[in-house]
Amino acid sequence: MTQAKIGIIGGSGLYQMDALKDRQEIQIDTPFGRPSDAYIVGTLEGTPVAFLARHGRNHHLIPSELPFRANIYGMKQLGVEYIISASAVGSLKGEIKPLDMVIPDQFIDRTSQRISTFFGSGIVAHIGFGHPVCNKLAAILGDAVQSLALPDINLHRGGTYVCMEGPAFSTIAESNLYRSWDASIIGMTNLPEAKLAREAEIAYATLGLVTDYDCWHRDHDHVTVEMIIDNLHRNAINAQKVILETVKQLSQNPPISEAHYALKYAILTPLDKISPEIKENLAILLEKYLK
Numbered sequence: 001m002t003q004a005k006i007g008i009i010g011g012s013g014l015y016q017m018d019a020l021k022d023r024q025e026i027q028i029d030t031p032f033g034r035p036s037d038a039y040i041v042g043t044l045e046g047t048p049v050a051f052l053a054r055h056g057r058n059h060h061l062i063p064s065e066l067p068f069r070a071n072i073y074g075m076k077q078l079g080v081e082y083i084i085s086a087s088a089v090g091s092l093k094g095e096i097k098p099l100d101m102v103i104p105d106q107f108i109d110r111t112s113q114r115i116s117t118f119f120g121s122g123i124v125a126h127i128g129f130g131h132p133v134c135n136k137l138a139a140i141l142g143d144a145v146q147s148l149a150l151p152d153i154n155l156h157r158g159g160t161y162v163c164m165e166g167p168a169f170s171t172i173a174e175s176n177l178y179r180s181w182d183a184s185i186i187g188m189t190n191l192p193e194a195k196l197a198r199e200a201e202i203a204y205a206t207l208g209l210v211t212d213y214d215c216w217h218r219d220h221d222h223v224t225v226e227m228i229i230d231n232l233h234r235n236a237i238n239a240q241k242v243i244l245e246t247v248k249q250l251s252q253n254p255p256i257s258e259a260h261y262a263l264k265y266a267i268l269t270p271l272d273k274i275s276p277e278i279k280e281n282l283a284i285l286l287e288k289y290l291k
């Protein structure tokens with residue numbers, strides 16, 4: 001199978017990378033089912049990357065339906081070691097305005113219907129998740145945004161992303177609750193992805209692309225898809241520039257991330273007590289520990 005060390009997950013509005021050359025569509029089947037769509041593997045200015053549209057290219061999957069495990073496992077099968085995730089988010093702070101970019105360093109889980117682990121059914125592992133984002137990848141992403149100096153767009157390094165279930169947006173009471181927790185942005189997808197990426201020993205960082213002020217701001221209408229569609233398009237153009245620059249910097253100097261050895265001390269079940277079936281299903285995650 002064609003391999004790529006860098007994976008890109010495109011969210012709402014970002015369904016492809018225009019600059020991707022030598023494209024190959026790769027359909028992958030995983031022990032956790034089919035990913036959201038085919039991976040588009042190709043090169044960005046000479047660097048191999050794998051792109052996946054999180055909701056499918058035609059945006060046909062709601063956040064609760066996303067096959068998160070298959071998406072991350074598929075990336076692992078392609079040899080991905082770094083995932084750059086692009087996501088539309090609502091702002092929970094006055095100083096974070098639509099079209100700004102936020103690189104969160106924390107998450108709060110408000111989901112209820114997601115499977116966020118590869119483990120269970122006979123194998124127990126507990127990864128550390130105090131720092132859910134790879135700080136080295138996040139720094140490269142932030143430097144890429146800064147080096148582009150996009151007019152009128154502020155970069156916010158750090159901040160807490162609230163991951164809600166959706167698909168309906170929040171109530172005012174919920175939005176104000178998250179504000180009282182000092183959270184910065186809200187979305188519906190990134191937490192399960194970040195957790196599974198960590199279990200798969202893939203460094204993960206998010207480029208949050210702000211589309212709205214959710215529903216808490218007195219001077220702004222409550223978020224609707226109709227209201228944010230224009231911002232989604234503008235963000236998708238900016239996101240592609242940032243991703244291109246990030247890939248350039250990352251390929252020149254790929255850092256070793258703590259994510260790359262997240263499973264080293266995480267597995268509690270003795271390896272010789274793990275069934276052959278589990279070993280086969282999780283082969284790609286466990287192979288370096290089973291040698």
Ligand SMILES: CSC[C@H]1O[C@H](OP(=O)(O)O)[C@H](O)[C@@H]1O
Binds near residue numbers: 012013063086187
């Ligand atoms: C654009 S409306 C809400 C939708 O957008 C975000 O998607 P993604 O994170 O994939 O960019 C949010 O999480 C919701 O799924």
Ligand SMILES: Nc1ncnc2[nH]cnc12
Binds near residue numbers: 088090188211214223
């Ligand atoms: N206000 C919001 N709430 C949840 N997800 C979002 N994605 C973009 N804006 C959002």
